[in-house]
Amino acid sequence: MKSQLIKNKNIVNDEWITVELPKIEQKIKMQAGKVVAFKLSGEDYPTDDQVIKTKYPETGKILLPLKVFRYHQEKLNKRFLNKEIGIWFSTHEEIHKFIEVLGDLNNFPLIAIYVEKFSDGRIFSIGNQLRNKYKFRNELRALGDVLKDQIYFLKRSGFTSYLIRKDRDPNDAIKSLDDFTEPYQGAFDILDPVWKRIKR
Amino acid sequence: MLRVAIPYGLLSSNQLFKLADIADKYDRGYGHFSTRQNIQFNWPKLEETPNILKELAKVEMHAIQTSGNCIRNITTDQFAGVTYDEIIDPRHIAEILRQWSSFHPEFALLPRKFKIAITGSKKDRALVQCHDIGLEFFKNKNNEIVTKIWVGGGLGRTPVIGSVIKNELEWKHILTYCEAILRVYNLYGRRDNIYKARIKILVKSLGIEEFKKLVDEEWKYIKDGPNTINSEELNRIKKYFSEPDYKKIKKDSLKSHEKDKSFNQWVSKCTNPHKKKGYRSVIFSLKETGNPPGDASSSQMRAVANLSEEYSFSEIRVSHEQNLILADVQEDKLHELWIKAKKYHLVTPNIGLLTDIICCPGGDFCSLANAKSIPIAQSIQDLFEDIDYLHDIGDVNLNISGCMNACGHHHVGHIGILGVDKDGSEWYQVTIGGNQGNFASIGKVIGPSFSAKEMPIVIKKIIEVYLNNRNEEEIFIDCVSRIGLDPFKKYVYQNSEATE
Numbered sequence: 059m060k061s062q063l064i065k066n067k068n069i070v071n072d073e074w075i076t077v078e079l080p081k082i083e084q085k086i087k088m089q090a091g092k093v094v095a096f097k098l099s100g101e102d103y104p105t106d107d108q109v110i111k112t113k114y115p116e117t118g119k120i121l122l123p124l125k126v127f128r129y130h131q132e133k134l135n136k137r138f139l140n141k142e143i144g145i146w147f148s149t150h151e152e153i154h155k156f157i158e159v160l161g162d163l164n165n166f167p168l169i170a171i172y173v174e175k176f177s178d179g180r181i182f183s184i185g186n187q188l189r190n191k192y193k194f195r196n197e198l199r200a201l202g203d204v205l206k207d208q209i210y211f212l213k214r215s216g217f218t219s220y221l222i223r224k225d226r227d228p229n230d231a232i233k234s235l236d237d238f239t240e241p242y243q244g245a246f247d248i249l250d251p252v253w254k255r256i257k258r
Numbered sequence: 259m260l261r262v263a264i265p266y267g268l269l270s271s272n273q274l275f276k277l278a279d280i281a282d283k284y285d286r287g288y289g290h291f292s293t294r295q296n297i298q299f300n301w302p303k304l305e306e307t308p309n310i311l312k313e314l315a316k317v318e319m320h321a322i323q324t325s326g327n328c329i330r331n332i333t334t335d336q337f338a339g340v341t342y343d344e345i346i347d348p349r350h351i352a353e354i355l356r357q358w359s360s361f362h363p364e365f366a367l368l369p370r371k372f373k374i375a376i377t378g379s380k381k382d383r384a385l386v387q388c389h390d391i392g393l394e395f396f397k398n399k400n401n402e403i404v405t406k407i408w409v410g411g412g413l414g415r416t417p418v419i420g421s422v423i424k425n426e427l428e429w430k431h432i433l434t435y436c437e438a439i440l441r442v443y444n445l446y447g448r449r450d451n452i453y454k455a456r457i458k459i460l461v462k463s464l465g466i467e468e469f470k471k472l473v474d475e476e477w478k479y480i481k482d483g484p485n486t487i488n489s490e491e492l493n494r495i496k497k498y499f500s501e502p503d504y505k506k507i508k509k510d511s512l513k514s515h516e517k518d519k520s521f522n523q524w525v526s527k528c529t530n531p532h533k534k535k536g537y538r539s540v541i542f543s544l545k546e547t548g549n550p551p552g553d554a555s556s557s558q559m560r561a562v563a564n565l566s567e568e569y570s571f572s573e574i575r576v577s578h579e580q581n582l583i584l585a586d587v588q589e590d591k592l593h594e595l596w597i598k599a600k601k602y603h604l605v606t607p608n609i610g611l612l613t614d615i616i617c618c619p620g621g622d623f624c625s626l627a628n629a630k631s632i633p634i635a636q637s638i639q640d641l642f643e644d645i646d647y648l649h650d651i652g653d654v655n656l657n658i659s660g661c662m663n664a665c666g667h668h669h670v671g672h673i674g675i676l677g678v679d680k681d682g683s684e685w686y687q688v689t690i691g692g693n694q695g696n697f698a699s700i701g702k703v704i705g706p707s708f709s710a711k712e713m714p715i716v717i718k719k720i721i722e723v724y725l726n727n728r729n730e731e732e733i734f735i736d737c738v739s740r741i742g743l744d745p746f747k748k749y750v751y752q753n754s755e756a757t758e
Contacts, residue, residue, distance in 0.1 A: 080428035089290070096449035152445075177327070179367025184443045186364055191479045214363030242357040243433075244484040245364070251484065253491045 062228050064209070065197075066159060066218040067235055069228050072221070074144055076115045076121045076201070079104045095175050097150035106169040121146050121170055121199075124156065144168030146201060149180040153187065163194045169200035169219075176208065182215040189216035191244050204229040210238065259326040259623070260299045260307060261563040262314060266352040266376075267295030267576040271563040273575055276317045278559035283665050289559070289617060291544060293550045294373070295576040295668055296324060300623050305626050308513055322360065325369045327455075329359035329440075329495075334376045335383045339499060340539055340585045342531045346395040348405055350495050354487060358433050365440050370438070370455035373412075385578060387411045387420045387698040388670060390443075390457045391436060395429070404431045409439060409469070410461030413664035417700045417725070419457045421466040423473065424543045429492070433485040436479035442469065502571040502586055503727060507536025511590035523649060524607040529592065536589050542582045542604040542743035543614060545641040549603070550632040550694035551617035552580030567594050578667075579616055581609065610720070612654045613639045616667055620660030620677065621684070627660030629677025629684035634658055634713050639663070640715040650720055654734040657756035670694040672735045673720060674701045675713065686713055690720065690746060691738045704747050721752045 063072045080104065087094040096104055098134040104125055112126045120137075127134065137143050144166055149155070156205040163169065169188065172179045183198060199219040200212050209220050213235055222228040242249040267667040269277075277297055285299045291300055292698040301602045301621030302310055314320055323330055332355045335341065355374060359365070361506050365372070377384040378395040386392025392408035416530070427435055443457045446464075462470050484568050515521050542562060545551050554562075562582050566574050569579040569591055570584035576582055582604075587595060599605050608614045615638065618624065620631030635658055639643025640646050657671030661678075674689035685707040692701030708716050721734075728737045738746075 087450070090453050092452070094450040097444050098448065098450055145737070177367050178449065179327070179365070179369075180445055180449075182364040182366070183441045186441065191476075208367075211361075211363040211366050238361065240362050243362055249484045253494065254484065258494065 061068070062222045062224060062226075063219060063230050064147075064222060064228055064235075067232060074119045074121045075115055076127065076146070076170075076221075077123065077132065078127075079108045080111045080125055082108055096178060097174070099150050099180070100152050100155075101150050103148070103150070118142065119167075121142070121168060123147065125150065128156070130157070138165070140166045144170065144197075146170035146172055146199075148172045148174065149178050149184060153184065159190060163188070163192055164196060166194075166196060167193060168197045170197060170201045171217075173200065173202040173204065173208075176203045176205055179185065179205075181208075184213055185212065185215035185217050186208065188247065206234045210234050210236075212242065214245040214247050259319060260302045260310060260323050261292070262297050262299070262319055263324050263331050264296050264319075265356050265574055266332055266349055267578075268349070269574040269576065270317075271383070271566045271572040273317045274321055274559050274566070276313060276319070276561040278556040280310055280313055281559065286552050287556045290550070290623075291554060291576050291580045291582070293578045293580060293616060293618075293665060294331050295578055295755055297333055298407070298619070300619065305710065317358050319363075325368050327372075328366055329362060329368075329372045329374065330628075332374050332376065333357050333361065333389075333578060334383055335379055336575045337383065337530055337539055337585065338378065338580075339501075340532055340534075340537075341379055342533050343380040344378055344533065345380065345397055347496075347499060348378035348384070348393075349499050350393060350492060351378075351393065351395065351405075352376050352377070353435070353495050353498070355492070356434070358467060358485070361496075362666075364437075365444060368444055369441070369449045370452070371732045372443075372457070373424075374436070382695045382698075383577075385667070385670065385694050385698070388413055388417075388667075391422065391439060392420055393432065396723040399655065405429060405432065407435065410458040410466075411698075412456055412458045413667055413669050415453050415662040415664070416456075416458065417664065417669035419698050419700065420458075423466065425468050430487045431481065433487060434480045434483060435473075435477055437480060437485065438473045441476050442472045446472070447459060462582070464660055473746070497740065502573075504534050504537065504586070504590065506590060507534075509536075509667055511536070511588075512592070518593075520607070520645075521593060523645065523709065524596055524605050525592060527588075527607040527611065527649070528605065531641065532586070534586075537586055538583045538589055538592065540587045540592070540595065541577070541609045542584070542599060542605040543608055544581050544604075545614045545639070546603045546606045547613065547643055548636060550619075550622075551615045551635050558602050558604060561599070561604065562666070565599060566586050579614065580611075581614075603704060607645060608648060610653045610655070611648050612651055612656055612717075613642050613648060614655075615639065616657040616671065617661050617667035618663075620658070620666075624660060624665075626663055627677060628662075628679035629660050629686065631658045631660040631675075631677055632711070634677075634710060635687065637710075637714045638717050641718060643658060652733050654721075655692075656717070662737055667694075668692070669700045671701060672738070673717065676713070678707055679708070683754040684710060686710065686748075688716060690743065691735070692733055704743060705751055714757060716750055722745055723749050754756070 121144040326511030375384040375389040376393045394406040406425040409423045575583040602755040621627040658675040659666035659668040670692040689701030
């Protein structure tokens with residue numbers, strides 16, 4: 059199967075196995091006459107039951123849902139020390155609530171953020187916080203509804219790899235990493251704003 | 259509809275000529291200047307959009323971030339740089355913010371749209387208290403440039419006057435502080451309900467103190483970081499707004515036309531004092547009776563562009579009141595300009611008066627609207643056509659929105675009209691007592707809504723109550739604050755067919 063993963067401006071094979079949560083039936087919520095497409099920040103998902111029922115491979119590098127990692131943390135310690143554990147969480151899960159129990163984030167070779175809907179821009183701020191506030195230096199990956207349209211912004215918000223949605227062509231998406239050559243404002247990839255970089 | 263960005267409402271004559279050409283070639287020969295100081299074309303064909311954008315790019319214009327859940331056009335005082343009461347020219351900061359917010363990687367997909375306004379004068383003409391972020395610049399005790407920051411203001415479905423989040427912030431920290439505000443909003447703003455997604459709802463639900471705490475917590479990490487503005491950059495930007503080549507004018511040239519009553523009416527209502535002696539800023543009213551407020555035909559656009567080249571250093575401004583402005587006109591040329599502009603129906607002397615109506619496109623053009631707004635504006639303008647009567651009434655802001663999205667800023671009109679839908683028919687709710695500027699307030703509903711037919715009479719009755727009750731020199735809004743809503747309610751609802 060061809061890879062959907064973009065890293066270092068290449069399409070590369072994924073050496074990590076992404077562990078998914080068991081699907082549960084979610085109630086369709088309505089607000090203002092429309093189906094609610096977003097989970098609110100802090101919403102209780104995944105459920106404890108989902109976490110308990112999640113199965114993961116016994117060997118190899120695995121990318122685990124954050125809560126699943128927390129649930130099995132002791133058991134996973136050896137693999138964790140071997141740098142075989144990465145964690146992923148969704149845009150509605152508030153990092154400040156679990157950051158302390160995780161200790162030094164740089165013990166994780168990979169952290170991934172799952173975005174359920176393309177238009178959910180929280181992923182950018184979470185990327186920024188992981189880099190600037192929590193000083194995470196390793197691979198930061200975007201998962202889920204990740205399309206060509208976001209990845210230039212994701213790159214600037216601290217992400218370094220992108221798992222493009224299955225029905226989209228990563229060869230097309232990769233071009234967007236170079237959408238602009240000289241951004242105005244300073245951000246993760248280019249720290250200084252244009253007026254500090256270029257004498258005009 | 260294609261909305262074109264006009265950063266802080268500033269246009270060159272070349273740009274306005276181009277907009278006129280686009281109106282002719284791709285639209286029906288006119289454009290609508292919006293309360294965000296932008297221009298909208300209502301009828302372009304979707305497949306022609308690339309060509310329009312190509313045309314716009316030739317004069318350094320675009321439609322970027324004029325729609326969507328992102329940071330929209332930064333707006334400011336239409337008299338920036340020329341007004342007598344200015345402390346800081348807000349265009350410098352507006353330009354710095356414009357650059358910073360263009361394709362900002364973190365804030366491209368916010369919970370909802372985000373609007374920033376800036377003022378640098380004693381009198382706020384930019385409505386800063388009714389914006390997601392409002393910046394009010396001034397000099398503090400130590401003569402340093404600082405800004406007061408309002409957050410969570412807005413009109414729309416839930417009108418709110420903003421809360422002060424910072425009383426004094428040094429100018430160099432504006433970008434990082436705005437970034438902190440936006441980050442908190444981006445993370446915690448509601449995304450489940452479009453009507454509750456603006457920052458004002460978040461600020462209200464957390465309370466300003468808690469919101470401020472979260473912002474300060476974020477700011478800690480970026481304060482003094484790379485996006486901190488330095489004097490070098492501010493000075494570089496300032497050069498782009500350098501003063502034009504003003505002449506030294508000593509004699510008072512307006513006196514020679516003392517007897518021309520209609521010219522003098524126009525000068526008193528449609529020109530604004532200038533910081534340079536012998537100059538004034540001219541406001542071309544796009545509110546002539548019969549003209550949808552804010553609409554300008556291509557021939558009017560060309561006329562204004564030509565007049566700007568002849569009289570005002572080739573520069574035009576758009577005000578949020580939807581009029582066009584020549585900022586730097588010599589007083590001794592005003593009469594000449596007035597005569598020329600008259601031919602293009604640009605000199606209706608109603609600026610600030612009842613018929614200078616702020617109005618959204620409404621049900622005639624907008625798919626969101628509950629009711630038409632332009633015909634209501636026109637029927638009111640028709641009733642108050644007598645210019646002397648209008649001047650006698652004096653300053654009244656009348657704002658009309660066709661739905662609760664409030665593009666016509668009805669909440670802050672001294673008189674506000676809101677189109678509502680009741681069982682499929684169009685009705686209008688009236689508020690009075692709203693205000694913009696330094697004493698911003700939200701108008702109060704006077705009672706059940708009215709039919710379109712009744713609206714001019716309702717406005718007439720409101721004005722009559724004012725005229726019967728006013729003290730000498732007391733303007734409408736001051737009279738409302740003094741006597742309260744009751745006299746208006748009582749008189750307006752006598753024998754009325756208003757509906758609950």
